[in-house]
Amino acid sequence: KAGVTQTPRYLIKTRGQQVTLSCSPISGHRSVSWYQQTPGQGLQFLFEYFSETQRNKGNFPGRFSGRQFSNSRSEMNVSTLELGDSALYLCASSLVAGAETQYFGPGTRLLVL
Amino acid sequence: AQSVSQHNHHVILSEAASLELGCNYSYGGTVNLFWYVQYPGQHLQLLLKYFSGDPLVKGIKGFEAEFIKSKFSFNLRKPSVQWSDTAEYFCAVNSNTNAGKSTFGDGTTLTVKP
Numbered sequence: 421k422a423g424v425t426q427t428p429r430y431l432i433k434t435r436g437q438q439v440t441l442s443c444s445p446i447s448g449h450r451s452v453s454w455y456q457q458t459p460g461q462g463l464q465f466l467f468e469y470f471s472e473t474q475r476n477k478g479n480f481p482g483r484f485s486g487r488q489f490s491n492s493r494s495e496m497n498v499s500t501l502e503l504g505d506s507a508l509y510l511c512a513s514s515l516v517a518g519a520e521t522q523y524f525g526p527g528t529r530l531l532v533l
Numbered sequence: 534a535q536s537v538s539q540h541n542h543h544v545i546l547s548e549a550a551s552l553e554l555g556c557n558y559s560y561g562g563t564v565n566l567f568w569y570v571q572y573p574g575q576h577l578q579l580l581l582k583y584f585s586g587d588p589l590v591k592g593i594k595g596f597e598a599e600f601i602k603s604k605f606s607f608n609l610r611k612p613s614v615q616w617s618d619t620a621e622y623f624c625a626v627n628s629n630t631n632a633g634k635s636t637f638g639d640g641t642t643l644t645v646k647p
Contacts, residue, residue: 453633462640463623468633476634510577514633521567522635524577 422447424513424525432531438499441528445492445513451475452494453522454486457508466509469494470516498530506532535560537624539638546614547646554609554641556624566607567625567635568598577623583607594618616647 425444433439445452453476454466465478469488486496492513498505508529512522540555558564568580581592588600598609607624624638 451633453635455635455637463625463637465634465636470633478634512635521579521582522633523579524569526576 443511449513535636537638
């Protein structure tokens with residue numbers, strides 16, 4: 421099976437712009453979670469989607485949003501970008517929501533100038 | 534709220550040395566525990582996991598971890614490290630009711646000298 425794929429892999433934006441990142445889970449997986457990884461804060465949970473519904477949300481401002489489509493693909497959007505949003509954004513998929521292992525994608529590295 | 538503490542931020546070992554990375558978690562309910570590894574330039578990979586049963590779990594590449602419930606610990610071990618084990622290691626926890634929301638430790642960078 422193909423693993424979790426994320427597009428784009430690299431992105432450069434300027435402050436104030438918005439960005440949309442995409443994640444395709446492993447085939448058959450219905451749960452998608454997003455994480456932000458930075459050197460200072462480590463890996464922090466953003467949100468989780470299952471069956472097109474947001475199940476959990478981390479402590480991030482409303483500028484961070486996401487959605488999931490009927491084919492389980494997910495997108496996250498960050499509006500009004502700030503320098504501090506520069507990070508590696510990781511997507512993880514699992515078969516269902518519940519006691520399942522998450523499988524991580526390669527991430528999208530976002531640089532905000 | 535869940536929290537995970539990894540005691541060592543950076544560990545330097547020579548090849549063939551034994552490894553133990555500490556991980557303690559804080560959570561009041563039933564937890565699932567994981568160790569992930571991130572090799573330079575690569576994405577997070579699962580090393581091993583504990584859901585229930587035998588508290589000593591074996592993972593890939595000769596790694597193992599022991600869940601000690603009374604100590605809220607899930608330490609990672611390897612008897613003899615190799616240069617190729619140089620990577621960042623993350624301990625993570627989630628719960629049965631919130632498995633899509635994992636809490637990660639800050640990570641431990643392991644450098645193995647040839």
